[in-house]
Amino acid sequence: MTVERTVRVLLSSLVCSLPSANSRDRRLSVWTILLTYHVAFLEGLKVTLALCAITWGVGLVSGIGLGTLGAHAPVTWGRFSRGAAFVFSSIPALVILFWLHYPAQAAFELVINPFYTAALALTLINTFAVGEMVREAVSDFPRQYITAGQVCGMRGRDIVRYVQLPILFRQLLPGLMVQQVAMLHASLFASLISVEEIFRVAQRINSTIYRPVEIYTALALFFLVVCLPINLFAAYLKKRYTRDTSER
Amino acid sequence: MLSVRNLTFGYGTERPVFAGVDLDIAPRSITVLIGPSGTGKTTLLRCLALLEKPQTGLIQLDDQAYAYPWPADRTFVPPWPHLTAVFQQLFLWPHLTLRENVLLPVRLKGTAHADEELDELVQAFDLGSFIDRYPNEASLGQRQRVALARALMLKPRYILLDEITSALDVEQVANILAYLKELRSRDIGIFLITHLLSFARHAADQVLFMADGSIVERGTSEILRAPQTERLGAFLSVIAAAS
Numbered sequence: 171m172t173v174e175r176t177v178r179v180l181l182s183s184l185v186c187s188l189p190s191a192n193s194r195d196r197r198l199s200v201w202t203i204l205l206t207y208h209v210a211f212l213e214g215l216k217v218t219l220a221l222c223a224i225t226w227g228v229g230l231v232s233g234i235g236l237g238t239l240g241a242h243a244p245v246t247w248g249r250f251s252r253g254a255a256f257v258f259s260s261i262p263a264l265v266i267l268f269w270l271h272y273p274a275q276a277a278f279e280l281v282i283n284p285f286y287t288a289a290l291a292l293t294l295i296n297t298f299a300v301g302e303m304v305r306e307a308v309s310d311f312p313r314q315y316i317t318a319g320q321v322c323g324m325r326g327r328d329i330v331r332y333v334q335l336p337i338l339f340r341q342l343l344p345g346l347m348v349q350q351v352a353m354l355h356a357s358l359f360a361s362l363i364s365v366e367e368i369f370r371v372a373q374r375i376n377s378t379i380y381r382p383v384e385i386y387t388a389l390a391l392f393f394l395v396v397c398l399p400i401n402l403f404a405a406y407l408k409k410r411y412t413r414d415t416s417e418r
Numbered sequence: 419m420l421s422v423r424n425l426t427f428g429y430g431t432e433r434p435v436f437a438g439v440d441l442d443i444a445p446r447s448i449t450v451l452i453g454p455s456g457t458g459k460t461t462l463l464r465c466l467a468l469l470e471k472p473q474t475g476l477i478q479l480d481d482q483a484y485a486y487p488w489p490a491d492r493t494f495v496p497p498w499p500h501l502t503a504v505f506q507q508l509f510l511w512p513h514l515t516l517r518e519n520v521l522l523p524v525r526l527k528g529t530a531h532a533d534e535e536l537d538e539l540v541q542a543f544d545l546g547s548f549i550d551r552y553p554n555e556a557s558l559g560q561r562q563r564v565a566l567a568r569a570l571m572l573k574p575r576y577i578l579l580d581e582i583t584s585a586l587d588v589e590q591v592a593n594i595l596a597y598l599k600e601l602r603s604r605d606i607g608i609f610l611i612t613h614l615l616s617f618a619r620h621a622a623d624q625v626l627f628m629a630d631g632s633i634v635e636r637g638t639s640e641i642l643r644a645p646q647t648e649r650l651g652a653f654l655s656v657i658a659a660a661s
Contacts, residue, residue, distance in 0.1 A: 318509035321467060322523035322572060323499030332522060336513050415512040415554050 200384045200391070207375050207388075214371030215392055217285065221357045221367060224289040226350050229296025236297060237304025248305060255302035258295050263356045267291045271363040288360035288367075296353050303345050307338050340412045347404040351397060368392055419444050420466065420501065420576050420607060425475030425486075427458070427465055434473070435461045436631040443576060445607045448598065450618040452611075453628035454653060459611045460506065462628070463578050466609065467503040468496070479576070499523070499572035506581040508565040510553040516564045517549045524571045532571070539567040542597055544590075558585035566594065576607040583614060595621060615642055615657060629653065 240251035271287045319329035361370035372389045420443040428434035435458040443449050464470045477484040510519050524532040543563040548556050583591045619639045627635040627650045635650045645651040
């Protein structure tokens with residue numbers, strides 16, 4: 171299929187129906203699908219957002235904690251953070267999910283709700299990714315800005331609050347935002363261990379009416395809707411807190 | 419008085435950067451340190467500012483003694499901003515405007531009338547046209563003046579300055595140096611690393627010449643006219659030839 175044809179198919183799927191093998195579904199466009207299955211999609215979106223809320227919230231807090239520990243104790247926590255980040259970024263999320271869902275639970279004779287298994291897997295991935303970003307940023311923080319605070323008589327906690335944190339925040343913000351969007355995308359893998367999140371809902375609908383282009387386009391719209399506020403928030407933070415500090 | 423006795427600093431087992439340094443910086447005085455590049459002047463300044471831990475020696479800051487090697491169980495009492503420093507690289511915080519750079523430490527100290535005091539320095543150092551810019555939007559000379567203003571706002575008793583006039587034009591250098599002389603009259607002890615021998619000749623109460631990791635010669639500014647050691651003589655000849 172050429173690019174031109176792909177675009178045409180996607181656009182036409184938004185506004186009108188496509189030829190289908192099933193004559194009953196001939197009039198199904200993306201909008202009709204959204205309208206017909208909005209309850210199922212919204213239920214799935216709720217699960218996806220719940221999964222992301224845990225992944226983002228716990229991952230950011232624990233990642234920042236781990237990264238800070240790693241920067242201040244490079245031999246112990248630092249090595250652990252680097253090693254874990256390497257392992258968790260090298261192994262596909264899908265494999266980690268499967269390990270935690272099947273062999274790990276079998277080995278410990280546990281049965282855990284797949285939602286919590288997925289939340290744990292994604293949170294671990296996010297924690298180590300965020301931890302490594304924070305560890306590197308804190309370790310490489312320009313020492314001279316701390317020295318300037320010291321000779322100006324600022325207390326340690328004031329230097330952290332007014333000098334280190336604002337500079338680190340500005341530095342880390344873009345990377346952290348990209349990582350959180352990546353975790354949103356990774357939440358799709360939860361469908362493969364039967365978590366009823368939005369991708370699994372889309373697959374279920376597709377298995378009933380078999381309109382993959384329209385259904386996944388509808389799915390894309392949901393993701394755009396979720397990502398839009400994240401991007402707007404990131405743009406607001408960027409405008410409010412970051413600026414070009416290069417020398418002129 | 420800021421006194422240093424038998425100060426030795428080095429990295430690990432390497433040859434010390436400097437050894438056996440003795441010096442005194444009295445309030446109401448200007449001490450100028452000169453010497454070739456790479457002889458440990460900035461490291462000595464960092465030790466005086468208590469930012470580095472010398473291997474041996476004693477730094478006595480008024481009634482507070484800092485004896486090295488520093489015992490592991492002894493609490494370090496920070497001397498800042500009673501003693502403060504301005505470094506060659508300036509270290510202005512990039513996320514704050516120049517005004518905020520100057521005001522942040524004094525506001526945290528709870529100093530009243532900080533804005534009025536800043537206005538005085540803005541006038542003295544001619545900062546008005548750029549004080550609300552960010553550091554990267556100002557020239558090096560402008561940043562040097564702001565870094566000095568930040569230190570002076572803290573009303574230190576001793577101030578250590580490392581090549582703070584290197585990027586200033588002649589008029590600005592004259593302004594800063596005149597201001598330093600005025601500071602001396604306010605009972606502040608000034609320690610200045612500089613290559614401006616003319617300033618050392620006209621304003622220094624004490625001149626120290628550092629070379630090869632030690633203070634080779636010291637005295638009043640007279641030593642710049644009549645050096646007692648060959649090493650200082652050679653250094654002054656090189657500078658005279660270059661200028």
